Amino acid sequence: MKSAAVPTVFIIDDDSGMRQAIHDLVESVGLRSESFATGEEFLGARHTGRPSCLVLDVRLPQMSGLDFQRRLAETGMQIPIIFVTAHGDIPMSVRALKSGAVEFLTKPFRDQDLLDAIQQALERDHTAQEQQREIHDLQERYHALTPREQEVMTLVVAGMLNKQIASEIGASEATVKVHRGHVMRKMQAGSVVDLVRMADKLKLPPRK
Amino acid sequence: MANEDVQKTLAELSRDLQESKARLEEAQRVAHVGHWEWDLDTDVVVWSDETYRIFGLSPQERPMNLAAVRAMVHPEDRESLYRGVDEDLVAGVHPNAEFRIVRPNGEVRTVYSVTPKRWSSMPGDAKRDASGRPYKLFGTVQDITDRKRAEEALKQSQFYLSEGQRLAHMGSWASNDLGIRWSDDLGIYWSEEVYKIHGLDPQNGAPNLKQYLATIHPDDRASMGETIRVMHEQRCGCDVTKRIVRPDGEVRYVRCVGVPVLEGGVFKAFHGTTVDITEHELLTQELRRERAYLTEAQSLTHTGSWACNLLTWEILHSSDENARLYGFDPSQGAIPFDRFYNAILAEDEVALRAKLENAIREGADYDVEFRIRRTDGAIRFLRGIGHHNPSQEIGEYVGITMDITERKRAEEEREKLRQLEADLAHINRVNMMGELAAALAHEIRQPIAASITSANACLRWLARDPPDIERARAAAARIEQDGNRAANVINHLRSFYKKGTPPERGIVDLKDIIREMTALLRKEAVRHSIKIYSELHEDVPNVLADRVQLQQVFMNLMLNAIDAMKDTGGKLTISSRLTLEGQLVVSISDTGVGLPSENTEQIFDAFHTTKPQGTGMGLAITRSIVEAHGGRVWATANQEAGATFHFTLAARVEADT
Numbered sequence: 067m068k069s070a071a072v073p074t075v076f077i078i079d080d081d082s083g084m085r086q087a088i089h090d091l092v093e094s095v096g097l098r099s100e101s102f103a104t105g106e107e108f109l110g111a112r113h114t115g116r117p118s119c120l121v122l123d124v125r126l127p128q129m130s131g132l133d134f135q136r137r138l139a140e141t142g143m144q145i146p147i148i149f150v151t152a153h154g155d156i157p158m159s160v161r162a163l164k165s166g167a168v169e170f171l172t173k174p175f176r177d178q179d180l181l182d183a184i185q186q187a188l189e190r191d192h193t194a195q196e197q198q199r200e201i202h203d204l205q206e207r208y209h210a211l212t213p214r215e216q217e218v219m220t221l222v223v224a225g226m227l228n229k230q231i232a233s234e235i236g237a238s239e240a241t242v243k244v245h246r247g248h249v250m251r252k253m254q255a256g257s258v259v260d261l262v263r264m265a266d267k268l269k270l271p272p273r274k
Numbered sequence: 275m276a277n278e279d280v281q282k283t284l285a286e287l288s289r290d291l292q293e294s295k296a297r298l299e300e301a302q303r304v305a306h307v308g309h310w311e312w313d314l315d316t317d318v319v320v321w322s323d324e325t326y327r328i329f330g331l332s333p334q335e336r337p338m339n340l341a342a343v344r345a346m347v348h349p350e351d352r353e354s355l356y357r358g359v360d361e362d363l364v365a366g367v368h369p370n371a372e373f374r375i376v377r378p379n380g381e382v383r384t385v386y387s388v389t390p391k392r393w394s395s396m397p398g399d400a401k402r403d404a405s406g407r408p409y410k411l412f413g414t415v416q417d418i419t420d421r422k423r424a425e426e427a428l429k430q431s432q433f434y435l436s437e438g439q440r441l442a443h444m445g446s447w448a449s450n451d452l453g454i455r456w457s458d459d460l461g462i463y464w465s466e467e468v469y470k471i472h473g474l475d476p477q478n479g480a481p482n483l484k485q486y487l488a489t490i491h492p493d494d495r496a497s498m499g500e501t502i503r504v505m506h507e508q509r510c511g512c513d514v515t516k517r518i519v520r521p522d523g524e525v526r527y528v529r530c531v532g533v534p535v536l537e538g539g540v541f542k543a544f545h546g547t548t549v550d551i552t553e554h555e556l557l558t559q560e561l562r563r564e565r566a567y568l569t570e571a572q573s574l575t576h577t578g579s580w581a582c583n584l585l586t587w588e589i590l591h592s593s594d595e596n597a598r599l600y601g602f603d604p605s606q607g608a609i610p611f612d613r614f615y616n617a618i619l620a621e622d623e624v625a626l627r628a629k630l631e632n633a634i635r636e637g638a639d640y641d642v643e644f645r646i647r648r649t650d651g652a653i654r655f656l657r658g659i660g661h662h663n664p665s666q667e668i669g670e671y672v673g674i675t676m677d678i679t680e681r682k683r684a685e686e687e688r689e690k691l692r693q694l695e696a697d698l699a700h701i702n703r704v705n706m707m708g709e710l711a712a713a714l715a716h717e718i719r720q721p722i723a724a725s726i727t728s729a730n731a732c733l734r735w736l737a738r739d740p741p742d743i744e745r746a747r748a749a750a751a752r753i754e755q756d757g758n759r760a761a762n763v764i765n766h767l768r769s770f771y772k773k774g775t776p777p778e779r780g781i782v783d784l785k786d787i788i789r790e791m792t793a794l795l796r797k798e799a800v801r802h803s804i805k806i807y808s809e810l811h812e813d814v815p816n817v818l819a820d821r822v823q824l825q826q827v828f829m830n831l832m833l834n835a836i837d838a839m840k841d842t843g844g845k846l847t848i849s850s851r852l853t854l855e856g857q858l859v860v861s862i863s864d865t866g867v868g869l870p871s872e873n874t875e876q877i878f879d880a881f882h883t884t885k886p887q888g889t890g891m892g893l894a895i896t897r898s899i900v901e902a903h904g905g906r907v908w909a910t911a912n913q914e915a916g917a918t919f920h921f922t923l924a925a926r927v928e929a930d931t
Contacts, residue, residue, distance in 0.1 A: 090727075
């Protein structure tokens with residue numbers, strides 16, 4: 067494994083003893099670790115694109131971990147979160163998991179539970195990053211389409227025949243065929259089914 | 275005349291003479307009057323038998339001359355007597371003299387000697403010599419000792435009487451005419467003291483009716499006139515006290531007592547006394563006033579005074595208030611001891627009796643408290659203080675009885691509040707323990723979790739190939755640190771103790787609790803110029819709750835409100851409303867410093883405090899109690915100033931009472 071690919075585990079816990087212990091545990095299994103006392107410190111730090119996850123204490127001095135989770139989502143930062151708490155209850159953990167938390171652990175936890183959760187989170191982050199990259203590619207392809215081609219793509223995905231599309235956009239069937247060919251090539255789609263899947267991933271607005 | 279006849283006549287004359295002489299002697303003896311004759315030439319003094327007796331000698335015991343007589347005159351009178359006699363003789367007047375003599379047995383007698391005019395003034399009196407100077411004197415001497423003594427005694431008693439009248443400010447008077455005719459002239463006699471009492475001069479004589487009435491105070495004048503008229507018409511006595519005005523304007527109170535004097539059933543006159551009773555009257559008035567004050571004071575302080583013998587149950591004195599304390603009507607006359615005693619509650623009577631008997635036996639004072647049932651049925655607390663005067667009879671006490679019911683009730687109320695305060699303080703601690711346990715669980719769990727995690731890391735460093743000893747050692751050091759941290763947290767627990775009380779739920783009247791809490795905190799509120807208002811919903815329902823815990827919620831929130839207004843003073847308002855869902859919302863509002871600008875939720879956390887002396891537990895406890903009752907608690911900022919804390923409780927409809 068190249069060092070650049072070593073995933074990083076971020077830790078936010080206001081209790082320094084706990085923070086250091088988790089930090090040390092993570093490093094003992096050969097992962098990188100960065101720890102912070104507050105959420106603000108974490109947001110202020112620079113983050114690389116390599117796979118990572120966040121071990122977050124539920125009870126923080128300024129802002130609760132749950133509120134911090136919401137705030138991260140709002141800023142578009144997608145990072146898998148493992149909650150740890152000395153004081154958790156079931157409604158709190160349900161809320162956290164519903165909001166996308168990987169795991170909700172109650173201190174003290176078994177080290178393996180945390181490490182498993184970290185592993186799971188890193189995988190999820192890896193996958194998420196893959197998906198992110200794919201969508202990114204698709205978006206680049208989509209934006210390379212002319213407006214007319216984008217229009218045709220939308221109608222193709224909606225399951226229309228060339229004839230129907232022609233009447234829809236007020237062009238000849240032959241012209242539609244040319245546009246359609248461009249769309250399939252530029253989007254690197256092997257079939258209409260392929261294209262439909264791509265449109266789904268791109269979350270294109272359905273036809274009006 | 276024949277010689278025989280002469281002889282016979284002479285004999286008869288001699289007999290007559292003897293008889294007359296004997297009669298004279300007898301008369302002199304009876305009247306204690308003797309006679310004497312003094313021949314100035316021969317200095318022979320001839321005394322009658324009685325004269326001898328007056329001088330304490332036997333009749334004709336020895337011949338007398340002037341020197342002998344002189345020797346018998348009292349030494350103090352001797353000189354003046356003889357000088358007087360000589361002067362009189364020279365002046366040609368007839369010496370009369372009163373002087374004392376000393377009898378041979380030492381007895382002093384007073385005698386009066388008279389030289390009758392007739393004897394010496396008779397012209398051609400053989401007892402004068404040619405120059406007209408008398409050569410023989412004749413006189414009588416009378417023993418006036420007894421009369422003198424009587425006179426002395428009378429004088430003495432008159433002196434005593436007038437002195438007595440003067441001292442007593444009492445005069446006597448008599449009126450001869452009053453009963454006989456009704457006129458301006460009362461024909462009155464006033465003793466000197468009566469004049470003095472009226473400030474009048476005896477020289478001007480007794481006043482007539484008009485003058486007399488003029489001495490009377492205008493306010494009393496008419497009634498006095500009427501009294502005199504009635505006395506006159508009905509010949510009855512009088513006993514009136516009226517005011518008089520002396521010429522110098524001084525007003526005096528005078529008591530005038532008069533009685534009709536009858537002789538053989540026939541009215542003769544009025545006789546009476548006049549006494550200046552001003553001092554007495556003023557004293558009486560003052561006593562009356564003081565008595566009124568005392569009565570008023572007794573009634574105001576619910577204190578009765580009494581004097582009685584606790585052995586014989588004889589009441590010597592009992593003030594009106596004393597009767598009223600027991601609900602008796604003082605105007606109904608004296609109330610017997612047993613009615614007082616029977617009012618005492620049976621459960622107090624035994625102890626009371628023991629105390630009283632003990633006090634009586636030792637002749638000691640006592641101070642007791644007991645309850646009575648008043649005639650109207652009310653139970654009252656009384657305090658009795660009895661003082662025994664050792665000079666009095668055994669069991670005789672004088673004292674007071676006070677109604678101390680209000681004080682007792684206040685004491686009981688205070689005691690109840692104190693108990694409540696203690697309960698609350700205790701429950702506060704107990705509940706704090708719950709909060710503490712939760713807070714401590716978090717505080718302890720943190721280092722324990724950290725040390726477990728560090729231990730795990732340590733093992734992993736050691737399990738490496740090769741083992742990373744340095745990292746393992748660092749991890750072990752952290753384990754030690756965290757272990758100590760946990761121990762310290764537990765040490766904090768030592769400052770609290772626990773006395774577990776399981777909550778007991780019952781139907782609770784919120785108004786009751788608020789009343790109690792308001793009473794409890796009023797002093798604190800007043801000290802900081804804070805007014806407490808209760809604006810409870812009229813039909814605020816009862817709730818099912820642990821009474822003491824609910825008291826604690828109010829206590830905490832009200833104390834918080836007071837704390838917020840400590841420096842400024844302000845208004846604490848307790849209000850309530852019912853939501854449509856049947857929830858009761860109670861709000862406690864203050865006009866104090868208000869809430870922190872952010873994180874208002876955190877104020878309910880344990881150990882969160884903004885006060886230097888705060889434990890940070892008050893609101894946390896409040897929240898845990900309210901939540902345990904199925905409600906919630908929150909705070910809002912007031913529009914103008916201060917904050918309002920609200921909490922909800924499930925209202926309980928009174929169906930099962």
